Amino acid sequence: MASPPLPPPPVLPAVRPEVHLLTFGCRAQQADEEVLRAALVARGLTVLEGKKVEGAGIAVVHGCVVTARAERDARKAIRRLRREHPDLRIVVSGCHARLSGDAASRELGADLALPELGPEELATAIRERLVPSGLLPACAPSAEGGRRRVALRIQDGCDNSCAYCIVPAVRGKSRSVPVATVLEDIGRLAERGAPEVVLSGIQTAAWGRDLDPPSTLCDLLEKILALPRRPRIRISSVEPQYLTPRLIELVVGERGICPHLHVPLQSASPRLLAAMGRADVAPAIELLERAWARHGDLAVGFDVIAGLPTETEPEHQVTVDLVERLPLAYLHVFTFSARPGTPAATMLPSVPERFAVLRTRALLRSDERLRAAYRARILARGRAEVAVEHMGEDGFGRGTTERFLPAAVISHAVKPGALVRGRTDGIGADGALRVVPE
Structure with missing residues (x-):
């Protein structure tokens, strides 16, 4: 399906090419952020890590509307950014922009609301509308954050009609990312050193049902497991009606799946x-x-x-x-x-x-x-496997176990991106499982 045409660009002063990303909501939103991050870097912009705003010329607020609280948090973030950083160019995207629209977003203090653009098109719009070529570095910065757990969107939309949920109205019907694209993305993430990929979507386990020919999440998992090089795989969520004996056997029986x-x-x-x-x-x-x-x-x-x-x-x-x-x-x-x-x-x-x-x-x-x-x-x-994502202040690796527990790897030798197997050695004061490498 062709991407929707970009709306006419407003006249905005050029800004620095450093971008602050702020994402609210589910794994699908986080997966969109991962794609947007890479797309911005590919277009010569720099994405600041963590919650750092100082030094940014642009802030992208990727908002969520699943609950009133999530929507309220996104609105508060936009207002706070405008109040504390008056020169910042604020772009609103994601479900919040789709539901609220351009006028409401501008009333909050945003400069642009781009509700209908996917991450790639959004990166292009930011680059073309806000950052002149003269402000871009001669060489594109390298993508940061590659050695983290990464949410990879394999599906979008939802075919359910839950009485309490606004998401289908915002995200539309279920749509699957083609299997070849998923496998290519996972291979790319493995090359970047991501220790874990979380397969994400609005209705993740519905993946493949709209493809021609139809497929299933289990089929996709088996193809991923056949890749010569791949990160550890986790499934973000599975609706009850999509739980099957085959899926459970893959999850509990394959070491490459959490x-x-x-x-x-x-x-x-x-x-x-x-x-x-x-x-x-x-x-x-x-x-x-x-x-x-x-x-x-x-x-x-x-x-x-x-x-x-x-x-x-x-x-x-x-x-x-x-x-x-x-x-x-x-x-x-x-x-x-x-x-x-x-x-x-x-x-x-x-x-x-x-x-x-x-x-x-x-x-x-x-x-x-x-x-x-x-x-x-x-x-x-007695044993656990940790995907190391960052280093703590004590010099120990911090990450997540295969069974979704926060963990500290008790070693100064590990680095982000490592998958560390070891023995459990208690629970730290911060609640993290202590793991001593083998």
Whole structure:
């Protein structure tokens, strides 16, 4: 599909070619940032690392609208950047720009809102509209950050119609990145030294269903595993209806794939799930319980939402009872946030805010217990593999284990980009698993 034509460029003063990137939201948003980062560098601009704003001429705010809080955070960031850095050129992109539009973004203090552009086209627009050639270096800077865990977008859009979710209206129908492109991107990231690639999307496990001929995420994983050189692979999330025995076997049985599944459960109540336009999760739970019976250390995390419209106290308790019974690694807990234009925004009866807050706190307490118990199980397991992403102030490598635990590699010899296997040696004061290299 041809890229949409760029809208007429506004007249803006030229600025320095250093860019500050600020991304909110899901793995798909982070994957877009990775592509944008590389595209900006390829066009001669410099992307500042971390949260550094000083020295930047341009800020790109890649905003999220999944929850009211995420949208509010993006708005606050735009206002703060304008207030604290009045000479900065602020560009708004991502789902926030798609939903809010140009006028609303400008009211917040942005100079440009480019909602319909993909990362490559966005980089071109920034380069052509804001940075004259005379300010670019003679040689393009090298891409930084290659030795980190990288989110790679393999899919976009969503075919679900969840009553509470605005994302399909913003991202459109599910669309898969062709397999050849995915394999090429993974090979490129391996050459850059990325220790881990997170396969990401809005509906990641729907990958391949729209291709001709149709394919599946399992097919893609097997092709990735056949590459002569590849980073460690992680799947960002798998909707319950896409969990299959074949996928679970790949996740727990292949060393090149992290034994970690993130599942957007949302609720354990069949009636509430049906009211929200979601399928029953019982089949997925049964598959996971069979997997745990054979692979007790499989890391599984759930998304859960407290206070969905029409949720009763007994239905909330059904969810609490389920997550307390299962050997989960963690929960991501959300309080229902009404998004204008979605069916759930006007669905009655709504849950009073005070009850939604109490239910959220109950799930957060469950999350604390689950995380502590899972850390103890992995510590007792005795071994872990860490993708080293950066060095801590103590000179030890910091990163993430294959089972999605933060870790410190107790060695001054490791460098970012390394995959380090070793024995577990306790939990640090910061909560990170301590791993001593073999």
